[in-house]
Amino acid sequence: MxxxxxxxxxxxxxxxxxxxxxxxxxxxxxxxxxxxxxxxxxxxxxxxxxxxxxxxxxxxxxxxxxxxxxxxxxxxxxxxSPGAERPLKTEADYQAAVNDYIHISLFAKLNGKKVFEGTLLELTDTELTLELKDKARRYQQTFTRANIASARLAIEF
CATH class of the missing domain: 3.30.300.70 (RimP-like superfamily, N-terminal)
Structure with a gap:
């Protein structure tokens, strides 16, 4: 439609x-x-x-x-309203979300997972980098944008 x-x-x-x-x-x-x-x-x-x-x-x-x-x-x-957890669909949405906490779902698993949440640190035409937390440890992970099925803003708890 x-x-x-x-x-x-x-x-x-x-x-x-x-x-x-x-x-x-x-x-x-x-x-x-x-x-x-x-x-x-x-x-x-x-x-x-x-x-x-x-x-x-x-x-x-x-x-x-x-x-x-x-x-x-x-x-x-x-x-x-798109709400607090609005989807990121356009390039402008992604650009506006730099330094925000986001949720991404992948088409294919990466390190055994398809879902990640973290702060969007960097964005290029082909990749994005999140700062992720694993208990008390913080680390950066880069994702290929072609592998991202969906993305949205998220609320950090």
Whole structure:
């Protein structure tokens, strides 16, 4: 359903720009028997519930006015903040996360593990380096970006 995502992105971008918000993510997924259009928005300092409601109302109105209907099937529209553990999808997301604590999942095991959490120290086009903790010991580990299945901000405990 990438055409739905592309079409809705083009519709929501001017709304977000007008309010000085950014699009963190957008997905159109089927869960159970229902379709969901999820729009994750953000701004410096975070997004409020009232701002999510405002964008939801404006986007809903624009979607209703768009011909041909970009989403002919019934769906639920959800507009929210990406949250404290927002996904890292774009290069800008990764750049903004340098020096932050992140969680990565790998496609293939490295040293017997597929999941790592640590502080993102360095980032290149092909690799990223995390500072990891193993009990009281801290060490650096470099990961090939092509082996990263997903990444997100994480909360350090």
């Amino acid at each position: 990438s055409t739905v995502v592309e079409t809705v992105t083009a519709i929501v971008d001017p709304i977000l720009t007008a309010h000085h918000f950014s699009l963190a993510d957008l997905e159109f997924v089927k869960e159970g028997g229902s379709w969901y259009l999820r729009v994750y928005i953000d701004k410096p300092g975070g997004i409020t519930l009232n701002e999510c409601v405002m964008v939801s109302e404006e986007l809903s109105e624009k979607l209703d006015q768009t011909e041909p209907d970009p989403i002919p099937q019934a769906y639920f529209l959800e507009v929210s």
